[in-house]
Amino acid sequence: MKVTFFTPAGDVEIDTDDVSxxxxxxxxxxxEDIPRPVPSIYDIEARLRALEEKSA
Amino acid sequence: xxxxxxxxNDGMARTALEGYKSGNLTLxxxxxxxxxxxxWAYYIENTHGCNGYLRNTSAADGDEAxxxxxxxxxxxxxxxxxxxxxxxxxxxxxxxGVALASFDCYAAAPDPQSTTRxxxxxxxxSGVKQIDxxxxxxxxxxxxxxxxLSCLExxxxx
Numbered sequence: 001m002k003v004t005f006f007t008p009a010g011d012v013e014i015d016t017d018d019v020s021x022x023x024x025x026x027x028x029x030x031x032e033d034i035p036r037p038v039p040s041i042y043d044i045e046a047r048l049r050a051l052e053e054k055s056a
Numbered sequence: 057x058x059x060x061x062x063x064x065n066d067g068m069a070r071t072a073l074e075g076y077k078s079g080n081l082t083l084x085x086x087x088x089x090x091x092x093x094x095x096w097a098y099y100i101e102n103t104h105g106c107n108g109y110l111r112n113t114s115a116a117d118g119d120e121a122x123x124x125x126x127x128x129x130x131x132x133x134x135x136x137x138x139x140x141x142x143x144x145x146x147x148x149x150x151x152x153g154v155a156l157a158s159f160d161c162y163a164a165a166p167d168p169q170s171t172t173r174x175x176x177x178x179x180x181x182s183g184v185k186q187i188d189x190x191x192x193x194x195x196x197x198x199x200x201x202x203x204x205l206s207c208l209e210x211x212x213x214x
Contacts, residue, residue, distance in 0.1 A: 005113065006088055006096040006121070028095050028113035035099040038108075042086045042098070 001037045079212040081125055085110040085189070085205045092188070094119030105137035105169040105206035112191065115202045117145065120190040123208075127151070128182045131214045135173040136189075137207040141166045143200030149208070150188040151179060161203055162195035169206065175213065 005012045005027050014023065016034050024031060040046065084106050086098050094114040101108055112119040134149050134156060140163035149157040157174035179185070189208065191201050 003097065006091045008091055008093060012095075027097075028115060029097070035097045035111075038086065038098050038100060042084075042108075044086070 003035050003037055079128065079130070081127065081208075081210040083123055083125070083187070083208040083210075085121070085123075085208060088121035089124045090122045092120040092122060094121075094191075096121055099204075101168070103168045104139060104204065105171070109139055109204035109206045111204050112202065115143075115200055117191055117193060117201045119201065119203070120188055121205075123187045124184055125187055126183065127179050127185045127210065128212070130179055130212045132177045132179060133173055133175050133209075133211045133213055134177050135171060135209040135211070136205070137169060137171045137209075139166070139168045139204030139206070140170045141202070141204075142198065143202055144198060145191040145194040145201035145203055147203050147205065148188075148190045148192040149174075149177075150190055151177075151185050153186065153188075155190075155192070158192065160195050162198040164197070168204075 001016045002013050003016055005014070012027065021031070024034070086108070088096065088110070094112045094116055096110055096112050098110050099108055110121065136147065136149065136159045138147065138159065138161055140161050142162065142164055144161035147159045147161055148155040156177040159172050163170070187208070189205055191203055194201055
């Protein structure tokens with residue numbers, strides 16, 4: 001599953017099934033505290049893009 | 057997108073731009089426009105306000121997340137829905153770099169959806185504003201600088 005972290009250098013996407021302990025430590029989370037993937041309905045920008053494409 | 061002039065019951069003519077003045081702003085804090093400091097992630101959790109929260113996983117003083125939104129000149133109520141716990145910090149709401157409201161997220165026992173409001177915050181000029189949520193220190197009893205932020209409401213008082 002893919003999960004996104006927001007950082008000053010930009011978004012960092014990790015694969016929760018294939019992420020190292022070092023990477024998790026750098027992101028400040030333990031393996032037990034990895035956020036669950038956010039449903040796409042939360043992605044307002046993607047929904048706006050889809051509406052624009054639909055109305056184009 | 058085509059915007060039509062809205063109809064007003066006071067009979068006053070307004071341009072389309074004026075018609076879309078910003079008087080109420082609600083930000084579900086799912087994804088910031090940028091993060092000047094710290095690492096942040098959104099957690100889905102239905103015990104929290106809006107079914108989730110944005111957390112600074114870096115948990116450091118000064119962690120900051122930024123949104124961009126239009127605000128008109130006016131006086132505003134700022135309301136933050138967030139989690140509270142014994143290792144949470146103080147979160148400031150800054151508009152264009154000026155700290156307006158401050159919310160202490162410390163609590164001796166966990167409270168996943170606390171809502172606190174701050175009145176009489178003045179926005180002196182209209183325009184697209186940088187709205188920052190920034191960890192600014194901590195309560196003397198707190199042991200850390202975490203924050204779990206769910207929803208920010210900015211509503212016009214005048």
